[in-house]
Amino acid sequence: MTETFALDTIQKKLVEPATSAIPIHPQALLDLPPGEAKQSLLTVHSILEAKLPAGPLAVYEAGGGSTSFLPLGVLRRAHVTVVDIDEDQIRNNDYAQEAILGDLQTYRFPSQSFDLIICYNVIEHVPDVEAVLAGFSAALKQNGLLLIGAPNPKSLSGVVTKYSPHWFHIWFYRHIRGDKKAGLPGHAPFPTHFHPLVTLSNLEAFAAVHGLQVIYRRKYESPRYPEMRKRKPMLAALIDLAARTMNALLPGKIDMRHGDYHVMLRKL
Numbered sequence: 712m713t714e715t716f717a718l719d720t721i722q723k724k725l726v727e728p729a730t731s732a733i734p735i736h737p738q739a740l741l742d743l744p745p746g747e748a749k750q751s752l753l754t755v756h757s758i759l760e761a762k763l764p765a766g767p768l769a770v771y772e773a774g775g776g777s778t779s780f781l782p783l784g785v786l787r788r789a790h791v792t793v794v795d796i797d798e799d800q801i802r803n804n805d806y807a808q809e810a811i812l813g814d815l816q817t818y819r820f821p822s823q824s825f826d827l828i829i830c831y832n833v834i835e836h837v838p839d840v841e842a843v844l845a846g847f848s849a850a851l852k853q854n855g856l857l858l859i860g861a862p863n864p865k866s867l868s869g870v871v872t873k874y875s876p877h878w879f880h881i882w883f884y885r886h887i888r889g890d891k892k893a894g895l896p897g898h899a900p901f902p903t904h905f906h907p908l909v910t911l912s913n914l915e916a917f918a919a920v921h922g923l924q925v926i927y928r929r930k931y932e933s934p935r936y937p938e939m940r941k942r943k944p945m946l947a948a949l950i951d952l953a954a955r956t957m958n959a960l961l962p963g964k965i966d967m968r969h970g971d972y973h974v975m976l977r978k979l
Contacts, residue, residue: 739780744938747931751973755858756782758927758975762856763826771825771850773815773843774833775804780860781829789827794818799897816842820850831860832899835872840906841917848921848978857923857976864910867954868933868970873905887943888935911972923976933970 740756743749760782768789772779775793779786786806793807794815801810811818816839828847834840847857863869872880880900884893892898907913915925939947954967961967 739778743934744941746934746937748934748971751929751931752780754929755780755927755973755975756785759785759827759856759858762926762977768826769824769852771820771828771847772807773828773830773847774836775800775807775810779806780831780858785827792820792825797897797901803897815846819846822849823852823855824850825855826852827856827858829858831858832862834859834861835864835903835905835909836901837906838904840908844908844914844917844921848923851978853978855978856926857978859914859974859976861909861972862933863930863970863972864905865965866930866933866970867950867957867967868935869905872903877902887946888938889942911974914974918976922979924979925974926977927973927975929974930966930969930972932966932968935970936968 740749740752743752763785766788768785770781770785770789770791772791772793774795775791779791781789790809791807792809792811793801793804794811794813795801795804796812796814798812801812804810815833815837828851830843830847834843837843851857862872864873877900880903881894884890884900890898893900908917911928911930915928918925936947936951939950951968957967958965
């Protein structure tokens with residue numbers, strides 16, 4: 712069941728601050744600790760700014776709470792439509808012009824509606840990722856871009872997340888990351904499903920069959936690692952040791968600390 716969520720935020724305009732006060736980067740980037748995650752997101756931003764057409768943009772954010780990962784130069788000229796199944800997440804959103812309470816697996820837009828679709832830390836929570844991606848492909852304009860940020864199931868953190876109960880995820884967020892609101896309505900972590908298409912190789916194979924070209928991909932060390940090194944250095948040292956040991960024992964050039972990835976696709 713889907714419906715337009717009746718909030719004052721649905722048709723609001725973004726308020727531009729004075730020129731001298733305009734920030735350069737979104738808060739989502741500023742909040743990342745120094746490391747591979749921040750470097751990759753900066754690269755993503757540069758690609759978006761180079762590849763997206765000039766002028767006003769139609770942007771669909773699939774699963775949108777209080778945080779946007781878009782570069783502010785893109786966000787300021789975009790009409791953002793957010794779809795999320797969680798009423799609290801919709802309520803927390805303060806940057807979208809249109810907010811829709813709906814299920815990504817079934818909600819559909821007219822063909823070729825958007826210049827950019829962003830799905831960030833969402834597909835791991837969806838049972839039917841294939842249905843979601845099919846909807847994305849249809850809604851993208853020709854040469855439109857799809858940005859996906861997701862955890863890597865074939866990593867140490869991915870394996871732990873996949874096979875541990877949800878209460879453990881909440882405990883980790885609260886006691887290791889220091890997020891006292893973790894698990895409360897509208898706050899991460901959310902239950903995970905890890906559909907097979909979350910695995911990057913499967914996702915790329917799906918994209919090739921459905922007319923989507925990979926223009927950027929990078930696995931990177933999860934930002935949880937530098938966070939833990941700062942907050943819980945002894946625990947971080949043990950986890951680093953475990954990851955290095957697994958890297959040495961597993962075949963191929965695998966880094967089990969590469970807990971997340973970015974992939975950007977272009978519709979042919």
